[in-house]
Amino acid sequence: MVQIVIVQPSGASFELDVPEGWSLMQAAVKNGIDGIVAECGGSCVCATCHVYVQPERFAELPPPGDDELELLDEVKAERRPSSRLSCQIKSAAELDGLIVTIPERQT
Numbered sequence: 001m002v003q004i005v006i007v008q009p010s011g012a013s014f015e016l017d018v019p020e021g022w023s024l025m026q027a028a029v030k031n032g033i034d035g036i037v038a039e040c041g042g043s044c045v046c047a048t049c050h051v052y053v054q055p056e057r058f059a060e061l062p063p064p065g066d067d068e069l070e071l072l073d074e075v076k077a078e079r080r081p082s083s084r085l086s087c088q089i090k091s092a093a094e095l096d097g098l099i100v101t102i103p104e105r106q107t
């Protein structure tokens with residue numbers, strides 16, 4: 001299990017034990033975390049699973065694919081340098097302890 005911390009816009013934070021290989025979107029939805037809408041169910045076509053990755057660990061993530069980069073142009077909240085789509089971030093041992101923050105809005 002990989003521990004991932006998800007912070008809501010209110011500041012409430014949740015520590016999730018995420019099986020390796022699961023996406024952070026899957027883990028958030030499975031645990032009933034508000035703020036990850038995930039309209040497309042992880043197919044990388046909706047941009048409603050936007051998160052901000054903790055900037056100091058951003059470079060540890062595998063880089064986004066072209067489809068994710070295109071969708072990041074369509075997120076409804078401010079796009080930041082640390083923006084990613086949580087359905088495209090797979091849980092892996094090296095990400096243990098990663099903190100991601102949910103933006104103010106997804107739609």
Ligand code: FES
Nearest residue numbers: 040042046047087
């Ligand atoms: S769940 Fe739709 S793009 Fe991530």
